[in-house]
Amino acid sequence: MLIFTFCVTVKSEGFGPIEDAEQVVREYFLLKNEKNVDKLSSLLVTNESLSSIEEQLKYLDKTSLIYIKEETNESILNAYLKNNQLINPQNLKVYKVNYEVSYNDSSPTRYKNGMYESWFFVVRKNNNSKWLIDINDIH
Numbered sequence: 001m002l003i004f005t006f007c008v009t010v011k012s013e014g015f016g017p018i019e020d021a022e023q024v025v026r027e028y029f030l031l032k033n034e035k036n037v038d039k040l041s042s043l044l045v046t047n048e049s050l051s052s053i054e055e056q057l058k059y060l061d062k063t064s065l066i067y068i069k070e071e072t073n074e075s076i077l078n079a080y081l082k083n084n085q086l087i088n089p090q091n092l093k094v095y096k097v098n099y100e101v102s103y104n105d106s107s108p109t110r111y112k113n114g115m116y117e118s119w120f121f122v123v124r125k126n127n128n129s130k131w132l133i134d135i136n137d138i139h
Contacts, residue, residue, distance in 0.1 A: 021093035021122040021131040022068060028120075028133060029065045029099065032057065045123060049135040059107030066098040071119070080121055084134075087123050093131070095120040 024043055031040045035057045041047050071077075071094040080094065081087060097120050103111045121134040 021124075022070065022095065024122055024131045024133060025068055025095055025097060025120050026065065029063055032060065032063050035060065043133050045132045045134045056111060059103045059111050061102045061104050063102075064100045066100060066115070068095050068097050068120075070094070071096050076119070084123070088126075091124045091126065093122045095122065 028040065028043055031043070032053075037050065037054055037057065040053060041050055044050070076094055077089065077092060080092060081089060096117065098115065098117045100115050101111075102113045122131045123134055124131045
C-alpha cells in the first residue's frame, strides 16, 4: 500500500487573506440593513461616529452595495498615512465604494435617497489583528 501526502502553502502573509479587508466593508453594509449597531461598532476603529450612525439607521430603509474597488492610487494612500503616522502602509487598504441608499418618508432633509460614492479606509494594527473601518465620509 502506497500513501502519498503533500502540503501546499498557498499564502502566508499573516492572519487571513488580504480579501478580509474588503469583506469588512461588505459586512458593514449588511449590518446597516440589519440595523445592528452592536455588530457595526465592532467593525469600526473608534465609536466616535456611532451616535450619528444610530441616528441615520432610524430612518434607513435600505442600502445596497453597487460596487467596491480597491484604490491603489499612491496619493490617496499617502494622504491617509500622513495624518495617521502610526499605521504601517501594509496595514491599510482603501476602497472606493459605490452604493445606493433609501430612507423612509419621515427622514430629515439631511438624509437624501440616492447613489453615493465614498472612500473606505480599512486598517489594522498589525498582521495578526483584524481589519477595521476608519470612518471618513460615509453615509
